[in-house]
Amino acid sequence: MSLAIHGICVIDVLRNPQAAFGLSESQWSVLVAQARRANLLGALGARLKAAGLQVTGPANRHLGGALQLSERQHRSVRWEIYQLQGALGHLEIPVLLLKGAAYVMSEHAVGRGRLFGDIDILVPRAALGAVESQLMLHGWVSAKTSAYDQRYYREWMHEIPPMSHMRRGTVLDVHHTILPLTSRNAPDPRQIIDRAAALQTAGLCAIRIPCPEDLVIHSITHLVHEGELHNGLRDLNDIDCMLRSFGAAPGFWNRLSAYAGGNDLAWPVCFGLHLVRSVYGTPVPESTLAELAPNGRAQQSARWLETLYSLALRPTGQFEQNIATGLALWLLYVRSHALRMPMHLLVPHLARKAWMQRFPAKGQGEK
Amino acid sequence: MPSKQRSRLIDTILHIPPFNVRVRSPFAEVARHLDYFYTSYQRYGPDAFIDFDVQVLHGKGVRRWWRPQVRFLLDAAESFFPLPAQQAAPMFEWGLNWCIATRPLGYLVMHAGLLALDDRALMMPGIPGAGKSTLSASLCLLEGWRLLSDELAILDPKSGQMLPHPRPISLKNASIDIVTGFPQARIGTVYHDTRKGTISHAACPPDSVAASSTGARVRWVVFPRFELDSASSCEELSRAEAFALISEQSFNRERMGEVGFDALCSMLTDARCFQIVYGSTSAGLQLIRDITLS
Amino acid sequence: MESGMGQADADHNCLPLTEVSLAYGRSLIFSPTWPCSDATVLFDRNSGDYWVISLLGARALKLLQTHGEMTVQEMGRQLEREQSAADMFAALEPTLRSLVETGLVQPVH
Numbered sequence: 133m134s135l136a137i138h139g140i141c142v143i144d145v146l147r148n149p150q151a152a153f154g155l156s157e158s159q160w161s162v163l164v165a166q167a168r169r170a171n172l173l174g175a176l177g178a179r180l181k182a183a184g185l186q187v188t189g190p191a192n193r194h195l196g197g198a199l200q201l202s203e204r205q206h207r208s209v210r211w212e213i214y215q216l217q218g219a220l221g222h223l224e225i226p227v228l229l230l231k232g233a234a235y236v237m238s239e240h241a242v243g244r245g246r247l248f249g250d251i252d253i254l255v256p257r258a259a260l261g262a263v264e265s266q267l268m269l270h271g272w273v274s275a276k277t278s279a280y281d282q283r284y285y286r287e288w289m290h291e292i293p294p295m296s297h298m299r300r301g302t303v304l305d306v307h308h309t310i311l312p313l314t315s316r317n318a319p320d321p322r323q324i325i326d327r328a329a330a331l332q333t334a335g336l337c338a339i340r341i342p343c344p345e346d347l348v349i350h351s352i353t354h355l356v357h358e359g360e361l362h363n364g365l366r367d368l369n370d371i372d373c374m375l376r377s378f379g380a381a382p383g384f385w386n387r388l389s390a391y392a393g394g395n396d397l398a399w400p401v402c403f404g405l406h407l408v409r410s411v412y413g414t415p416v417p418e419s420t421l422a423e424l425a426p427n428g429r430a431q432q433s434a435r436w437l438e439t440l441y442s443l444a445l446r447p448t449g450q451f452e453q454n455i456a457t458g459l460a461l462w463l464l465y466v467r468s469h470a471l472r473m474p475m476h477l478l479v480p481h482l483a484r485k486a487w488m489q490r491f492p493a494k495g496q497g498e499k
Numbered sequence: 500m501p502s503k504q505r506s507r508l509i510d511t512i513l514h515i516p517p518f519n520v521r522v523r524s525p526f527a528e529v530a531r532h533l534d535y536f537y538t539s540y541q542r543y544g545p546d547a548f549i550d551f552d553v554q555v556l557h558g559k560g561v562r563r564w565w566r567p568q569v570r571f572l573l574d575a576a577e578s579f580f581p582l583p584a585q586q587a588a589p590m591f592e593w594g595l596n597w598c599i600a601t602r603p604l605g606y607l608v609m610h611a612g613l614l615a616l617d618d619r620a621l622m623m624p625g626i627p628g629a630g631k632s633t634l635s636a637s638l639c640l641l642e643g644w645r646l647l648s649d650e651l652a653i654l655d656p657k658s659g660q661m662l663p664h665p666r667p668i669s670l671k672n673a674s675i676d677i678v679t680g681f682p683q684a685r686i687g688t689v690y691h692d693t694r695k696g697t698i699s700h701a702a703c704p705p706d707s708v709a710a711s712s713t714g715a716r717v718r719w720v721v722f723p724r725f726e727l728d729s730a731s732s733c734e735e736l737s738r739a740e741a742f743a744l745i746s747e748q749s750f751n752r753e754r755m756g757e758v759g760f761d762a763l764c765s766m767l768t769d770a771r772c773f774q775i776v777y778g779s780t781s782a783g784l785q786l787i788r789d790i791t792l793s
Numbered sequence: 794m795e796s797g798m799g800q801a802d803a804d805h806n807c808l809p810l811t812e813v814s815l816a817y818g819r820s821l822i823f824s825p826t827w828p829c830s831d832a833t834v835l836f837d838r839n840s841g842d843y844w845v846i847s848l849l850g851a852r853a854l855k856l857l858q859t860h861g862e863m864t865v866q867e868m869g870r871q872l873e874r875e876q877s878a879a880d881m882f883a884a885l886e887p888t889l890r891s892l893v894e895t896g897l898v899q900p901v902h
Contacts, residue, residue, distance in 0.1 A: 157548040165552070165574060190519070190548040197603035204756040204841070207820070211839040214818030335817030739832040739845045742824070746843065753841045757822060760836040760843065764824040 149183035174202035178245025352404030532588035600750035620715035630725035656762035660714035667700035741772035
């Protein structure tokens with residue numbers, strides 16, 4: 133399926149940086165705009181730099197600026213993690229970094245040029261109360277204040293509501309498992325914690341990083357279950373980067389399918405591998421896919437879903453989503469909620485969310 | 500104005516140094532504003548690279564007609580609440596300021612007036628109520644200084660140069676009358692009841708626009724404070740103190756991390772910093788003459 | 794101001810400082826030494842914060858950057874070697890205390 137608009141598509145350039153050679157100025161405009169929209173401008177800059185491509189001309193400022201911002205955000209994440217150590221260190225529990233924060237601290241190549249939003253951590257469920265209190269003592273407050281939202285997050289989902297720091301404004305998502313309690317799949321977070329490694333850094337003894345296989349599994353699981361896909365292409369880019377760099381390590385693919393299968397995540401990971409291979413051309417061994425492969429009926433629904441995802445992830449050229457993409461996005465949104473919540477809870481919840489969007493509470497300032 | 504005529508959509512790419520800005524809008528007021536204030540600026544065809552893709556659009560749904568609104572979009576995304584439709588042209592100016600202050604392009608952007616004699620620049624950080632805009636207008640319209648920018652001082656860390664960014668000078672309340680009295684001034688529409696009070700704009704002098712490819716280095720940083728009818732005073736500040744004051748007026752220094760810090764320190768190393776208190780425009784101009792001619 | 798330390802550590806501020814190091818997580822750069830100035834500006838790349846500090850404070854931090862941990866005595870000797878000042882020793886401990894309070898320096902236990 134061709135995803136090119138105006139003859140250029142950001143995915144093509146990410147897969148093959150040489151495709152950026154000889155682009156016209158207006159094509160560069162489109163490329164930069166697509167990348168920015170997909171939150172991949174820094175990653176694009178990093179890939180072009182790694183390929184030794186010198187970007188002359190006006191696009192250079194945009195790429196350079198994004199790389200500079202990424203560098204700044206990396207450092208900011210680093211600082212936040214020291215603050216987390218300060219707040220949670222004496223609880224003597226493992227604090228696992230997930231996704232972006234893990235990429236920064238582990239210095240894996242996937243972090244290069246990446247732009248960040250929230251920080252995600254995973255802690256043992258039993259320690260959740262103590263963690264929340266300590267965070268509040270150190271200046272984090274709950275970002276969602278309505279009683280309904282509090283209940284949604286605590287009772288049904290897999291996180292306490294997001295917390296934001298009073299002074300720094302950074303947002304922290306504290307998880308105790310990687311999928312909502314009401315999900316169809318039920319992975320055991322203890323496996324991930326047991327396989328995680330400590331950071332060999334002074335002053336960060338509570339902090340852990342998941343093993344490479346679990347980083348990939350978590351990123352795929354998150355993408356496949358997520359309703360809001362505006363970071364979908366970026367997450368898929370992360371997965372592609374990780375598979376290319378981790379895939380070279382001996383035994384990686386065997387461990388990947390073993391850990392996924394052993395933690396009730398075979399289907400999502402199988403689907404995710406198919407998806408990243410079809411969008412980014414990532415080399416994935418057939419044997420791994422066969423080990424994870426679902427039965428025939430699930431395969432059909434997987435193909436349908438893959439098409440839907442590719443459509444929803446298509447970079448928007450003129451920024452106005454066409455009807456097909458819009459429909460695909462809406463279907464995926466509903467589906468992701470269906471995966472996370474039983475139907476009888478789903479419809480009232482979606483109706484309420486729609487209401488809140490049209491009539492937001494007063495005092496919400498500028499967007 | 501022909502009210503029954505169908506509005507023509509403006510779609511143009513303007514070179515507002517150092518950026519290319521695409522502007523699309525159905526508002527006749529925006530077209531007039533661009534014609535009046537940006538007439539000598541270079542325009543590019545559709546093949547040009549676009550740094551900012553800007554739209555100034557009608558309000559959504561019922562707000563297109565009833566208590567009509569205007570919306571500002573960058574790359575088809577809206578980041579502000581709408582304003583009353585009469586303020587379409589100021590909306591363009593404020594929105595563009597936000598775009599430049601927010602989008603990371605490697606430049607350190609500070610809220611300050613910036614003027615130059617040859618390649619020596621005077622920076623006046625924009626502490627509210629300081630009277631910076633009236634002083635800027637006076638310096639370029641009466642004293643022959645080149646205007647690099649009224650609001651957004653852009654520092655390029657790689658070269659250490661301030662990059663000219665000529666835009667209409669924004670005037671508020673009393674300063675509108677003062678500047679209207681200047682012989683060379685070209686003042687645009689006056690807008691009432693905006694969130695900044697009564698506002699208008701004075702055109703950037705044509706010589707300044709013509710010289711906008713020539714940078715300058717900051718030699719003087721002056722923090723003005725206007726106190727009606729007070730005695731004039733001038734005090735030199737340490738660079739460390741100036742750093743702290745300028746940082747408060749910087750839009751993106753934090754987001755620029757080490758690069759922003761180094762660039763600001765280098766800029767200050769070659770400059771002298773002063774705080775002035777003045778009771779009238781002419782007193783303010785005299786203090787600046789004393790500082791810059793010594 | 795971020796201290797990166799828990800509540801319990803605040804008590805240590807009352808004890809005499811014997812050995813210090815840069816606080817965990819800091820990555821510091823300094824402004825140039827500007828003439829005719831008794832203050833300088835310091836920037837932490839990680840938190841993005843900046844501080845206006847005394848020249849003595851800046852020199853102390855630069856020493857810690859180079860040497861890691863240092864006893865206050867050794868620091869005083871090094872500073873004297875570089876540039877002697879009459880009341881420098883007297884000023885050193887209060888300067889270090891305020892750096893600890895600001896979260897730039899931490900006591901070594």
